[in-house]
Amino acid sequence: MAKExxxxxxxxxxxxxxxxxxxxxxxxxxxxxxxxxxxGYNQIYPSLAGLEMDGLVVKSVxxxxxxxxxxxxxxxxxxxxxxxxxxxxxxxxxxxxYGILLKLxxxxxxxxxxxxxxxxxxxxxxxxxxxxxxxxxxxxxxVLDQDADHLYYFLTILFGEHVYHAYLAWSDxxxxxxxTTNEGQNEGQEERKx
Amino acid sequence: MAKExxxxxxxxxxxxxxxxxxxxxxxxxxxxxxxxxxxGYNQIYPSLAGLEMDGLVVKSVxxxxxxxxxxxxxxxxxxxxxxxxxxxxxxxxxxxxYGILLKLxxxxxxxxxxxxxxxxxxxxxxxxxxxxxxxxxxxxxxVLDQDADHLYYFLTILFGEHVYHAYLAWSDxxxxxxxTTNEGQNEGQEERKx
DNA sequence: TATAATATATATCAACTTGATATAGAGGCG
DNA sequence: CGCCTCTATATCAAGTTGATATATATTATA
Numbered sequence: 200m201a202k203e204x205x206x207x208x209x210x211x212x213x214x215x216x217x218x219x220x221x222x223x224x225x226x227x228x229x230x231x232x233x234x235x236x237x238x239g240y241n242q243i244y245p246s247l248a249g250l251e252m253d254g255l256v257v258k259s260v261x262x263x264x265x266x267x268x269x270x271x272x273x274x275x276x277x278x279x280x281x282x283x284x285x286x287x288x289x290x291x292x293x294x295x296x297y298g299i300l301l302k303l304x305x306x307x308x309x310x311x312x313x314x315x316x317x318x319x320x321x322x323x324x325x326x327x328x329x330x331x332x333x334x335x336x337x338x339x340x341x342v343l344d345q346d347a348d349h350l351y352y353f354l355t356i357l358f359g360e361h362v363y364h365a366y367l368a369w370s371d372x373x374x375x376x377x378x379t380t381n382e383g384q385n386e387g388q389e390e391r392k393x
Numbered sequence: 394m395a396k397e398x399x400x401x402x403x404x405x406x407x408x409x410x411x412x413x414x415x416x417x418x419x420x421x422x423x424x425x426x427x428x429x430x431x432x433g434y435n436q437i438y439p440s441l442a443g444l445e446m447d448g449l450v451v452k453s454v455x456x457x458x459x460x461x462x463x464x465x466x467x468x469x470x471x472x473x474x475x476x477x478x479x480x481x482x483x484x485x486x487x488x489x490x491y492g493i494l495l496k497l498x499x500x501x502x503x504x505x506x507x508x509x510x511x512x513x514x515x516x517x518x519x520x521x522x523x524x525x526x527x528x529x530x531x532x533x534x535x536v537l538d539q540d541a542d543h544l545y546y547f548l549t550i551l552f553g554e555h556v557y558h559a560y561l562a563w564s565d566x567x568x569x570x571x572x573t574t575n576e577g578q579n580e581g582q583e584e585r586k587x
Numbered sequence: 588t589a590t591a592a593t594a595t596a597t598a599t600c601a602a603c604t605t606g607a608t609a610t611a612g613a614g615g616c617g
Numbered sequence: 618c619g620c621c622t623c624t625a626t627a628t629c630a631a632g633t634t635g636a637t638a639t640a641t642a643t644t645a646t647a
Binding site for chain 1: 426431483488490494498502510545546547551555558566567
């Protein structure tokens with residue numbers, strides 16, 4: 200991860216499509232990209248300054264009406280070349296961290312109910328995510344052939360759909376396994392799916 | 394993430410099972426935990442020092458035969474309480490970053506073949522991961538009822554299985570979609586699944 | 588037998604990421 | 618008029634990543 204400068208290329212990718220301010224870049228990232236790669240102001244503003252220094256973007260100051268002056272950035276030809284070079288690099292990695300699995304791994308001494316609760320909360324959270332992504336998908340599907348870019352956006356949504364479904368399938372399987380174990384140990388308990 | 398001190402609890406969780414040195418902790422993490430939460434020496438050694446200062450672990454020095462002296466750490470009663478408190482905390486989050494999706498998102502102007510290549514490499518990599526986890530699973534399945542802890546370890550493996558399968562299913566669907574698009578644009582090209 | 592590679596073992600580094608907060612003006616609401 | 622929200626730039630401490638430094642002992646290669 201070190202010295203890869205991913206936020207820089209994320210910004211170049213967005214600016215390749217339209218001119219934006221740091222604040223607007225943050226909003227684009229939150230809405231479109233944060234599901235698979237996030238960035239905060241602390242990365243955006245220094246990255247913009249660095250990109251400007253290297254001549255990959257240029258800044259123009261606008262009066263925004265509200266709040267402080269708006270610094271709008273545009274990509275340069277050098278910026279487009281840098282983006283193109285980065286896009287064909289083969290190496291890319293996944294970084295995944297699952298707090299629930301970490302706790303589960305050490306939960307051997309805990310009452311089973313605690314783990315059941317935890318997995319249910321996980322499932323509920325991702326059921327919402329799955330519903331949200333279903334909406335994205337169905338709103339994008341009709342306009343898929345209108346713009347070549349739509350297909351690539353669609354692929355990232357499709358990825359989310361598969362992954363959230365995997366989370367849900369795992370949750371159900373795990374709950375089933377735990378309930379079986381639980382029944383074997385204390386039979387009088389009435390623990391049902393809600 | 395800030396001030397959560399996850400590495401500390403990871404270490405307590407491992408020490409709750411057996412006494413270990415920093416080096417051995419690293420190996421346990423790499424083999425058992427790194428699939429869903431990683432930690433390096435830079436986190437392990439300072440964490441151990443902090444845990445010792447807080448009285449959650451105690452150190453005893455052993456002669457290792459090879460290399461420098463071995464500092465073996467044992468969990469204390471206070472450490473066990475701290476671990477138990479952490480284990481019942483409800484909040485846990487997922488942190489996922491997918492470099493492939495980030496590049497895909499901006500790949501609208503790229504030749505389709507580049508994206509196809511990228512997804513194939515992704516699929517190949519995770520086909521290996523899926524195979525590896527299948528081995529873990531089949532070696533653990535027969536001894537599931539020998540130890541209560543085995544079930545929890547099994548659940549983390551099951552999670553990996555679901556997620557890798559989702560990656561593979563997405564890869565295949567994405568490749569199909571891209572090949573359909575590609576054929577529509579330049580028909581003479583013979584690009585087949587390998 | 589020299590030497591190179593590997594394994595044990597502790598420790599630290601620069602660069603990057605996270606989550607939160609500081610600062611400040613404009614518009615809406617009661 | 619005060620409070621909240623939105624726009625907008627900017628910075629912070631704490632945590633994480635990936636690599637490397639240091640030192641010793643065993644095993645493989647020449």
